[in-house]
Amino acid sequence: MSRYARQICLPEVGETGQAAIKAAHVLVVGAGGLAAPVLQYLTGAGVGRMTVVDGDVVSLSNLHRQTLFRTSDIGLSKAVVAAKTLRELNSECRIEAVETPLDPANVTALVAQCTLVLDCADSFAVSYILSDTCKMLGVPLISASALGMTGYVGGFCGTAPSMRAVFPGLPDRAATCATAGVMGPVVGMIGTAQAQMAMAYLIGQTPSPLGQLIRFDMQNFRGSGFRFDSAPEPAADLTFIAASDVTAEDFVIELRDIDEAAIPATENARRLTVAACAAQTLTPAADQRAVFICRSGLRAWQAASHLRTYWDGKITLIAMGDTPPTERKPI
Missing domain, CATH: 3.40.50.720 (NAD(P)-binding Rossmann-like Domain)
Structure with a gap:
């Protein structure tokens, strides 16, 4: 058999x-x-x-x-x-x-x-x-x-x-x-x-x-x-890219603090928190790509979503590692 x-x-x-x-x-x-x-x-x-x-x-x-x-x-x-x-x-x-x-x-x-x-x-x-x-x-x-x-x-x-x-x-x-x-x-x-x-x-x-x-x-x-066969397919707006895809022309926000990442992912990155991003009006140039970096992708998604409320340029995300204990998700 x-x-x-x-x-x-x-x-x-x-x-x-x-x-x-x-x-x-x-x-x-x-x-x-x-x-x-x-x-x-x-x-x-x-x-x-x-x-x-x-x-x-x-x-x-x-x-x-x-x-x-x-x-x-x-x-x-x-x-x-x-x-x-x-x-x-x-x-x-x-x-x-x-x-x-x-x-x-x-x-x-x-x-x-x-x-x-x-x-x-x-x-x-x-x-x-x-x-x-x-x-x-x-x-x-x-x-x-x-x-x-x-x-x-x-x-x-x-x-x-x-x-x-x-x-x-x-x-x-x-x-x-x-x-x-x-x-x-x-x-x-x-x-x-x-x-x-x-x-x-x-x-x-x-x-x-x-x-x-x-x-x-x-x-x-x-x-x-x-x-959900008939669920409408939204545009894949906030997409993930590899860290190696970042260029010198990108508008980069590093959301990991010094304890998480002593060295930012890129030399031209600005180190901010999600709260700081929400409290100010970030202004990438019209021809720039905005790149948000964190460990799990969650904080990058949150900060990028705030930017999307008033800016219609290209926005991408990078997840650089494990999720820190401060991020919580119930299913």
Whole structure:
């Protein structure tokens, strides 16, 4: 009996669906808690090729939910350890590890070669960078997020609207698993749903997971969902760029303080807070591009949104690292 017999016998899969699974190249961004069930289930199902992107290393405080890793893996590359484990799970799958963070400089090359993208990262910036790129290239995106005891998973781009159609703006404050905490089983449940939506797309299931969002609330043991197939697609106004794309002609605002970044991202950057940006009228030249820089992208988004209320020039954002504890985001 073949490894995949129990899924091939499903009428929704069959030999045709299994062939589609084998032919797929799935890009998984993030190798943490959401990716643990995603990577294991997709590898077990026989996805022909997967690229795992993560620039982080295994840490002790994440082991309660990042179940691909062991205590002996602490300090090692998450992408490399995950790839090694997955190859041992199913040698028929081709697994590639990319040990660098996803950013605007590498995203197009990574997405362009794939059948499907899964966003398992704990980052606002990565989610919007992936959504904008997937929308531009016509590649479907299954994105998920978990925090505390709640979370969501949705199918975007491809034949569906992008994340900007459902989440047009960021909240006032934000948090990550590192700053606000998260329950391991909640992450695993949402990651498993993400894996199932990925499988549904690969086998051509009807209704399509693209255009569907599912919310989970395990504090109150309930869930909800809705379709957004006809949601209007807004213009991708505040987009992210790589730090290497900044030029000497740009109007650059560095929102990280000295404790976060002793040296500004660029020599010509002005160091301000979001409050300071809101309290004054910044005046880029008409032909300049405004660039706002912070760690997670949230403060850059807030400051840029204020500028947009009175200036119609080009505005871009840069996210330079992890979210500081001062940024909070309830789901």
